[in-house]
Amino acid sequence: MKALLLACALIASLLPVTALASTSTTPTPTPSTSASTTPTPTATPTTAITIAKNICDDPGFYDQAFRYRAVYNAQGGINGSASSLGSGIALFPIVPDGLRGFLTYDGGTVSPVASAQERSKLIFEGGKVCTPPQWTLPVAWYFLQKAFIGITWLATVATTLFLLYAGVLYLTGFANEKNVEQAKKLITASLTGLILVLLGQLAVGAVIRLLSNDPNDLPFNNQLDL
Amino acid sequence: MGFSTLPSGPNGTIGVSDPNAIPVLLAGYVAQVLLFLVLPLLVIGVLWTGARLITNSGKPEEVARAKKTFGYMLSGVVIVLLSGIIVQAVTRSLT
Known part of the structure; x- marks a missing residue:
């Protein structure tokens, strides 16, 4: 049983390496063709969560988020692009009690999300509760x-x-x-x-x-x- | 099987996630207490005081006492109304 588990763990650990190896062997397109034909890459939900987690660990995020206090209480502060993780928006809450204050982050702008339904969706989709890294x-x-x-x-x-x-x-x-x-x-x-x-x-x-x-x-x- | 996890107040089911629902919920309870408890007690109190005044009409001490307790009754009504005013004042200052 232990041997089987070890084998599974070994295969799992090797998987990313083989995936990288397979991508490295595939021929890369020329810069001119890739720029003209390929669409702009959209971030997957996993990427969005990773961004959110990194932001949570960044003390500077809190400074940025606090500057948005004027719009924090705005009713219906959900913009169209913030509605799903799939669109490449990093979604994360800032308030540990989960009542309000869930914010969206698209790489440059922090926007408030006030809807309870949206909040539940964020938690369901893997939203992370940020805890303050620095108690300023x-x-x-x-x-x-x-x-x-x-x-x-x-x-x-x-x-x-x-x-x-x-x-x-x-x-x-x-x-x-x-x-x-x-x-x-x-x-x-x-x-x-x-x-x-x-x-x-x-x-x-x-x-x-x-x-x-x-x-x-x-x-x-x-x-x-x- | 579906069921609601939200508290059911006198004004219907209200979500606890909505802070504006708290004064509505409290105001509903205040109204319920006024309607079903204070009003019947007030009626009984008025009848009781009336009966005491009539039966003790020859005794000034008892009449004074009946008047005093009638004052308590009116004070009770004012306090119940005051509780509704206080909750409204505090919640308005918060929101």
Whole structure:
């Protein structure tokens, strides 16, 4: 069994070499004929994924992607050429939580992809989640903002539910006055929590802006939604 | 066999991937609580307070207490409405 596996591995490792050897032996066309008759080569999906993976490993990509914050939230930001891997477009997400922020890259331009369907298609076709190679201040700020938005949503939902419950407790105070005391405590706690969450974000944002050399260059500055 | 993995709110099935759906979902729950819980409780409370006022008409302390609890009831309605306003205010600031 081991021998069979070894043989398979050996054949598999030799395959690219034989493929290269076969291409080297075939006669190459003259430059004049190839330029006039052969169509421009289109990248295969595999190539596109490889490009995407290389871009993910490039710290400079994040700088480039962050510059597109103005168009990040644009609705329907899918252009025609970005619709499939087969067209030679490298498709990859930038946001690890996979909510939004999937970007397309065609070798020179980064474009936003906002559609959920497109996002699912990217993952299905082998899209890669880029993780930051360098935790610079803008990158950290970007992920902090994402976290803040999530926390704010959570706090808002919790506050609403607690206020609803407290309102009902208050309402039933006509029968049992103890409910009113409990409702008062609930209202105070939930509203204090919401205010602390909102103020905490403002405080962290202020500190980040103080630390940053150019506050205007922070990514997705107040333009990001969940 | 097909089934939905999306949460089903009072306003129908809403995708969690759409953040704009969260206030809609919450507003739906607030409306449901108002309609099916607060409104019936308010009616019962008004009837209860009315009954207390009539039966204790000769006792000023009891009348004052009934008025006080009626105030609690109205405060409860205001708080439930306030919860809807808060969620709208916060979500508007986010989007």
